[in-house]
Amino acid sequence: MDVRISKRRTTGQMSVFELDxxxxxxxxxxxxxxxxxxxxxxxxxxxxxxxIRKESRGIQA
Structure with missing residues (x-):
């Protein structure tokens, strides 16, 4: 797993690009x-x- 993704998921932060x-x-x-x-x-x-539902399904996969 990408460390950046893992860290973002645990802190609940989104990048400017993701928000856009x-x-x-x-x-x-x-x-x-x-x-x-x-x-x-x-x-x-x-x-x-x-x-949120789509994201949580993606994490479980």
Whole structure:
């Protein structure tokens, strides 16, 4: 396992590049799902929970 990945996972920190990729993925999800600005908060909550589930599955693999 890459030491940098291991350290990041234990500290809960994300790089600027990871945050940028996550932000772009959220924007893409908003466009693809035709989410209005009023719905962003609810959509963001579901989006983050979905990303956390995907991430936790990736760690277990």
């Amino acid at each position: 990729a996550l932000r772009e993925a959220f924007r893409r999800s908003v466009r693809e799902n035709n989410v209005t600005e009023v719905q962003w908060a609810e959509h963001a909550e579901r989006f983050v929970k979905s990303m």
